[in-house]
Amino acid sequence: MKELPRIIVLVPALASYCRGLLRGIARYSRLHGPWSFFNERGEPDEVLPLLKNWNANGIITYFDTSENLHKLLPPDLPAVIVTTNAEIPGYPNVIGDWKNESCTAVEYFLNAGFRNFAYCSFSNLEWSQIRAKYFAERLKAEGIEPALYEKPFLFLHKHWKREQEELADWLVSLPKPVAVMACNDERGKHVLEACKIAELVVPEQVAVLGVDNDETICELTQPPLSSISVNAEKAGYEAAEVLDRMMQGRPGPYENVVVQTLGVKARQSTDIFMIEDETVARALSYIRMNSKRFIQVDEVAEAAAIHRRGLERRFKKHLGRSVHEEIRRARLEEIKKLLLETNLLVSQIALRLNFSEVPHLTRFFTRETGTSPNEFRKQHLGNLKSL
Numbered sequence: 001m002k003e004l005p006r007i008i009v010l011v012p013a014l015a016s017y018c019r020g021l022l023r024g025i026a027r028y029s030r031l032h033g034p035w036s037f038f039n040e041r042g043e044p045d046e047v048l049p050l051l052k053n054w055n056a057n058g059i060i061t062y063f064d065t066s067e068n069l070h071k072l073l074p075p076d077l078p079a080v081i082v083t084t085n086a087e088i089p090g091y092p093n094v095i096g097d098w099k100n101e102s103c104t105a106v107e108y109f110l111n112a113g114f115r116n117f118a119y120c121s122f123s124n125l126e127w128s129q130i131r132a133k134y135f136a137e138r139l140k141a142e143g144i145e146p147a148l149y150e151k152p153f154l155f156l157h158k159h160w161k162r163e164q165e166e167l168a169d170w171l172v173s174l175p176k177p178v179a180v181m182a183c184n185d186e187r188g189k190h191v192l193e194a195c196k197i198a199e200l201v202v203p204e205q206v207a208v209l210g211v212d213n214d215e216t217i218c219e220l221t222q223p224p225l226s227s228i229s230v231n232a233e234k235a236g237y238e239a240a241e242v243l244d245r246m247m248q249g250r251p252g253p254y255e256n257v258v259v260q261t262l263g264v265k266a267r268q269s270t271d272i273f274m275i276e277d278e279t280v281a282r283a284l285s286y287i288r289m290n291s292k293r294f295i296q297v298d299e300v301a302e303a304a305a306i307h308r309r310g311l312e313r314r315f316k317k318h319l320g321r322s323v324h325e326e327i328r329r330a331r332l333e334e335i336k337k338l339l340l341e342t343n344l345l346v347s348q349i350a351l352r353l354n355f356s357e358v359p360h361l362t363r364f365f366t367r368e369t370g371t372s373p374n375e376f377r378k379q380h381l382g383n384l385k386s387l
Contacts, residue, residue: 004036005247008051010044010061011082016185016214017232017259018062021082021094024236025060032244048072058243063088064126078246080239080257085126092246092254094239096127100261101228102134102181105209106142108264109179111329113275113284113318114207115144116178120167120191123150128183131211135181147174167191168198176205177274185210185217188225192269203272213265223268228261229340231380235259260380262340279304280314283323291330293354297323332368335361339377346373 009025011018022039029035038054040047044061045068058078063069064085073079082094109117119135122128132148139146149170151163171180171194182188188210192202200206202223210218213229238257246254264270275281283304287295300323301308308323315323331353338349347358355361365373 004034005057006055007035007037007243008048008054008056008059008061009037009039010042010047010059011039012041012062015212016216017212017230020230020232021236021239024233024238025240026236027233028237028240028244032241045072058247060094060239060243078243080243080246082239086130087256092239092242092256094235094257094259096230096259097261098127098130099134101211101230102131103138104228104261104263105181105211106135106138108209108270109181109207110142111319112179112207112270113273113281114177114179115274116175117144117146118174118178118180119146119148120180120182120187121148121150122152122183122187124152125183128187131181131183147178164190164194164197167194171195171200171206172198174206177203177207177272178205179207179270179274180209182208182210185212185214185225185227188227188269189217189221192221192223192225203268203270207272207274208269209264218265218267221269226267226270227265229263229265231260231262234381262380263336275318277314277318279306279311280318283311283315284326287323287327287330291327291334292352295327297327300327328364328368332365335365335373336376339373340380349373 009022011021013019013022029037038051038056044063048061049072056077059073060080060082062082064083065088069081069088070090079091080094081088081091084096087093087095106117117139119132121132132150136146149167151166167190171191180191182191188208191206191208195202195206195208202208208225210225210227211230213227218225218227235257242254242257273281273284275284283300286300286303297311298308301311304311312323315321315326319326321329334353335349338344338352344352346361350358350361353361362372365376369376371379
């Protein structure tokens, strides 16, 4: 009987992001293996020396820095490195698309009408600082400078009460209403708790957005936390695919696996439009509530109790786009949401969103995004929806 390939997987299963990676690795093994896994808790520098005699064929391991990595990994062992910091040279890496994540947060808040922005960070974690950098850069293009709060991660565990009070004071000092991007969902939970201490209303005064869409965290906060969703499962699948190529001796180069940004999973912590013009806010709310069907600009104007021409002027002033463009944007977001969050066929999505024919939906989506609905789903989810 042929011996199964032995794969070391040192990826902690504590966070939703890491569990997504592990699911993707497992899927690849089922389809193209099977593989035999060693997957236990522990830091790589503690576990790897104990596995010298396990005769592994490959490894997917978490590492933050290249320090000691080359000493711990045999030079001839195929390896893929999962890093939350900057790329580690000499190996294919699994890395986050930090720029896209931060830009997604900015675009989401700008579309909701916010002009005051802030970022809540861990100062000693590189990935948090990278997201903060891209967040500030994107806002600079809009002529906006965000406020920044940062404390070391370990400070929280040693001085939890003090840190929450300092975070609450910082939130009170910000101009309102303010849109806060937290570096991850755990940090977003901290911001929501600090808002309670400061008696700040979420989302009316402080809207909070996390990253990773860890449902265990997001659904247990009060109010539930909106978050940027990333496709960790696809990244895990692709990491295993790269490792398989390396183990088979296929020629490189072996490219990094970038964890795709899927978009914002909106929950109550950001469920608001911050538009000073109440008429525009009413119109936006009407468009969002009716985005599953076709509506006309005149219908929106009637719902907002204003003439069409006046509504168009106000949209251009406050949003920089027409009413019709906003209707199309809302429809497009509904299609994307159903493509990424459900297993519905495109024909079923067309029916749900009141398109008379599937080709009408396909033409609309392709015109707006440059890609077909099926290709969009494939690009973001790979084959995972059909597995």
